Amino acid sequence: RIDGARLVSRLTALSMIGATPEGGCRRLALTDEDKQGRDWLVGQMQALGLEVKIDAIGNIVGILKGQQEGPAVIMGSHIDTVGTGGRFDGALGVIAGVEVLAALRDAGLTPKRDMAVIAFTNEEGARFHPDMLGSYVWAGGMSVAAAHAETDSEGVGLGAELRRIGYEGQEAPGFLEAHAYLEMHIEQGPVLESEGGGLGAVTGIQGICWLELTLKGRPSHAGTTPMAYRKDPGLAAARINIFANELTKTIPGQLANSGVIRVQPGNVNVVPETVVMSLDLRNPLDAPLAEAEAALRKFCAELAERDGIAISFRDLARFPATPFTEELIASVEQSAAEFGLPIRRMISGAGHDAQMMSRLCPTAMVFIPSIGGLSHNPAEFSTDDDMVAGANVLLSAAWRAANA
Amino acid sequence: RIDGARLVSRLTALSMIGATPEGGCRRLALTDEDKQGRDWLVGQMQALGLEVKIDAIGNIVGILKGQQEGPAVIMGSHIDTVGTGGRFDGALGVIAGVEVLAALRDAGLTPKRDMAVIAFTNEEGARFHPDMLGSYVWAGGMSVAAAHAETDSEGVGLGAELRRIGYEGQEAPGFLEAHAYLEMHIEQGPVLESEGGGLGAVTGIQGICWLELTLKGRPSHAGTTPMAYRKDPGLAAARINIFANELTKTIPGQLANSGVIRVQPGNVNVVPETVVMSLDLRNPLDAPLAEAEAALRKFCAELAERDGIAISFRDLARFPATPFTEELIASVEQSAAEFGLPIRRMISGAGHDAQMMSRLCPTAMVFIPSIGGLSHNPAEFSTDDDMVAGANVLLSAAWRAANA
Numbered sequence: 001r002i003d004g005a006r007l008v009s010r011l012t013a014l015s016m017i018g019a020t021p022e023g024g025c026r027r028l029a030l031t032d033e034d035k036q037g038r039d040w041l042v043g044q045m046q047a048l049g050l051e052v053k054i055d056a057i058g059n060i061v062g063i064l065k066g067q068q069e070g071p072a073v074i075m076g077s078h079i080d081t082v083g084t085g086g087r088f089d090g091a092l093g094v095i096a097g098v099e100v101l102a103a104l105r106d107a108g109l110t111p112k113r114d115m116a117v118i119a120f121t122n123e124e125g126a127r128f129h130p131d132m133l134g135s136y137v138w139a140g141g142m143s144v145a146a147a148h149a150e151t152d153s154e155g156v157g158l159g160a161e162l163r164r165i166g167y168e169g170q171e172a173p174g175f176l177e178a179h180a181y182l183e184m185h186i187e188q189g190p191v192l193e194s195e196g197g198g199l200g201a202v203t204g205i206q207g208i209c210w211l212e213l214t215l216k217g218r219p220s221h222a223g224t225t226p227m228a229y230r231k232d233p234g235l236a237a238a239r240i241n242i243f244a245n246e247l248t249k250t251i252p253g254q255l256a257n258s259g260v261i262r263v264q265p266g267n268v269n270v271v272p273e274t275v276v277m278s279l280d281l282r283n284p285l286d287a288p289l290a291e292a293e294a295a296l297r298k299f300c301a302e303l304a305e306r307d308g309i310a311i312s313f314r315d316l317a318r319f320p321a322t323p324f325t326e327e328l329i330a331s332v333e334q335s336a337a338e339f340g341l342p343i344r345r346m347i348s349g350a351g352h353d354a355q356m357m358s359r360l361c362p363t364a365m366v367f368i369p370s371i372g373g374l375s376h377n378p379a380e381f382s383t384d385d386d387m388v389a390g391a392n393v394l395l396s397a398a399w400r401a402a403n404a
Numbered sequence: 405r406i407d408g409a410r411l412v413s414r415l416t417a418l419s420m421i422g423a424t425p426e427g428g429c430r431r432l433a434l435t436d437e438d439k440q441g442r443d444w445l446v447g448q449m450q451a452l453g454l455e456v457k458i459d460a461i462g463n464i465v466g467i468l469k470g471q472q473e474g475p476a477v478i479m480g481s482h483i484d485t486v487g488t489g490g491r492f493d494g495a496l497g498v499i500a501g502v503e504v505l506a507a508l509r510d511a512g513l514t515p516k517r518d519m520a521v522i523a524f525t526n527e528e529g530a531r532f533h534p535d536m537l538g539s540y541v542w543a544g545g546m547s548v549a550a551a552h553a554e555t556d557s558e559g560v561g562l563g564a565e566l567r568r569i570g571y572e573g574q575e576a577p578g579f580l581e582a583h584a585y586l587e588m589h590i591e592q593g594p595v596l597e598s599e600g601g602g603l604g605a606v607t608g609i610q611g612i613c614w615l616e617l618t619l620k621g622r623p624s625h626a627g628t629t630p631m632a633y634r635k636d637p638g639l640a641a642a643r644i645n646i647f648a649n650e651l652t653k654t655i656p657g658q659l660a661n662s663g664v665i666r667v668q669p670g671n672v673n674v675v676p677e678t679v680v681m682s683l684d685l686r687n688p689l690d691a692p693l694a695e696a697e698a699a700l701r702k703f704c705a706e707l708a709e710r711d712g713i714a715i716s717f718r719d720l721a722r723f724p725a726t727p728f729t730e731e732l733i734a735s736v737e738q739s740a741a742e743f744g745l746p747i748r749r750m751i752s753g754a755g756h757d758a759q760m761m762s763r764l765c766p767t768a769m770v771f772i773p774s775i776g777g778l779s780h781n782p783a784e785f786s787t788d789d790d791m792v793a794g795a796n797v798l799l800s801a802a803w804r805a806a807n808a
């Protein structure tokens with residue numbers, strides 16, 4: 001069983017690093033705050049006697065040796081946050097994994113297989129793209145070189161930042177073979193709470209399409225240029241944002257968000273020259289997601305033609321809908337039942353490192369409720385009881401996988 | 405008569421300072437580039453034997469003493485630019501004023517009244533608000549202390565920047581009493597060119613209303629938050645931008661631009677928390693401008709109510725439509741006629757320092773054509789012939805005023 005008090009106190013300790021006045025966390029990937037969080041985590045793992053290894057993309061791996069050689073049962077998540085992050089997203093999954101190994105050590109239990117916990121680099125995609133970058137590289141979806149070449153919005157390179165904070169490790173990503181992957185996470189949405197609480201056995205992750213659009217118009221004087229002469233990419237961006245929003249009303253299950261809008265030169269009296277905007281499109285099914293993207297591209301092409309705006313597209317992330325492994329989902333349900341905890345099957349709206357790990361091995365996740373459905377918000381909150389419940393289910397399901 | 409070659413070569417010299425690869429200028433107010441431009445200008449004035457004085461808001465004043473004491477005939481404009489500025493906007497008016505005084509000196513002529521040329525601080529309003537700030541303070545519309553307290557988008561103070569670049573002068577703004585004010589400027593719009601060229605005798609300046617809107621929503625996760633739960637200030641900003649654009653189709657003479665849009669936290673997968681946007685509303689008549697603003701505020705109030713967005717307003721600039729002085733407008737026309745130059749009366753779409761100076765004294769302006777109507781764009785262009793023609797009209801009208 002998990003030591004609930006210790007789990008909560010570890011989470012609290014980590015949430016001090018990058019704490020914001022609003023009660024949240026701002027620990028963007030590979031910043032000084034992330035480095036502090038990493039240093040703290042490595043210290044915790046070492047104090048537990050885990051073997052700690054860092055790979056070339058900065059993933060932190062803590063290993064508890066089992067009785068036999070061979071693939072490990074891996075738990076994990078991430079400790080980076082978005083700009084307006086909370087204290088639970090990602091951090092909880094890593095801490096819970098650490099607590100599982102601590103509980104086994106306390107109980108004097110050695111699993112048959114190796115067990116490990118991984119804190120993956122840049123899961124949020126808030127600073128570098130794509131999201132789930134560390135686990136994506138771990139799973140072989142992207143090369144280390146390509147990932148190192150990613151830059152943030154200021155043009156700072158990921159590889160350079162890894163070296164700056166001292167987390168470009170020696171190991172090759174994926175060095176630890178995976179027998180199964182289990183991740184505990186807050187739901188980050190309102191489903192579990194609105195169903196009266198209880199845990200979630202995650203059946204898979206919806207499809208994700210992140211696009212960056214660059215709109216080029218013609219800068220001109222806002223006081224002297226007749227409206228008909230203007231080529232305003234800011235207005236075009238507004239129309240695209242609204243169109244994407246309309247799509248969510250006509251395509252079942254469709255979500256859309258424009259979280260990045262940058263306008264150049266950004267002067268009151270200058271009709272903008274350039275707008276860079278992001279679109280985050282998601283759908284539980286790949287076909288309607290593709291339909292939404294196609295409709296959006298068509299709309300942009302017509303808008304570009306009509307308003308004299310040049311619009312170019314860049315993929316920031318593109319991951320298909322990902323079903324998890326039935327056997328492991330059932331194992332999560334069985335573990336909840338053993339503890340007498342209510343659990344329901346659900347799909348995840350957010351991407352998670354589990355989505356990448358499922359390329360390698362049987363994968364499942366356990367969700368706990370997010371109060372008010374809030375996440376990526378300083379007010380993100382989950383109760384201690386739910387955290388402990390979720391961690392116990394993780395412990396039980398991971399132990400089962402490690403001894404099967 | 406103006407020495408045309410010298411006028412063009414002085415303008416070219418100034419346009420080297422802050423030159424951009426696209427052929428324009430980026431010399432935002434009180435930056436290092438602006439300081440370089442100022443140093444160059446002061447050097448030119450001193451070389452001509454003008455008395456050079458700097459006031460507390462950084463306005464640079466070059467004075468040619470006349471035969472009698474008393475109010476001066478002032479010419480002027482500005483040397484700051486917007487982010488995507490051209491080589492002519494503002495700079496031409498200052499250089500032309502300098503050339504007028506140089507031509508008089510060359511001809512050995514001493515006017516009855518003092519004559520002066522002023523380069524006003526921060527006319528563009530691109531870095532600090534309001535626009536025309538230097539002449540606004542000069543005309544007593546705003547205190548030096550209030551102007552020094554203005555900050556740019558990074559929070560850097562105007563007073564601090566003035567001191568940093570060494571242009572917080574000793575003189576009180578307005579220290580030189582004005583008998584009349586004349587400003588030469590590029591039109592910055594397409595009217596003169598589309599009428600077949602020729603000069604413009606400016607009859608006044610349209611009303612200007614610059615608003616800054618701060619929209620606060622609720623940051624949330626773009627993958628897990630159902631569309632109906634979102635409070636997205638980015639989407640609200642898009643609707644406001646489009647609404648302002650629609651107003652220009654229903655209110656005669658109305659212009660609208662949203663040149664600033666800043667989104668926080670600016671992450672792909674975070675529904676925005678805050679958007680700061682600007683609106684630049686203009687109309688030749690004050691009543692329809694007020695109507696446009698009222699319609700916009702009503703729209704925002706309803707949107708805020710409906711979508712759960714908090715919207716607050718701040719005035720960045722607010723200047724009523726400003727008619728110039730009939731006698732001086734006629735003098736400008738007379739000067740053009742003396743040179744056999746075609747000229748037509750027109751209203752100015754852009755704000756100019758003349759708008760502020762007209763609070764103090766009889767005021768008029770002369771416009772020269774802008775090729776393609778482009779301004780606040782690196783491709784801004786006017787011909788040498790038009791520049792020389794405009795400067796000769798300025799010389800003639802200023803000389804007439806200085807000896808009346």
Ligand SMILES: NC(=O)NCCC(=O)O
Nearest residue numbers: 123124131350351627673
């Ligand atoms: N869990 C989480 O917030 N992941 C970030 C990627 C996403 O936006 O879904």
Ligand SMILES: NC(=O)NCCC(=O)O
Nearest residue numbers: 223269527528535754755
């Ligand atoms: N002339 C000029 O561009 N002035 C700046 C103020 C305005 O936007 O009209």
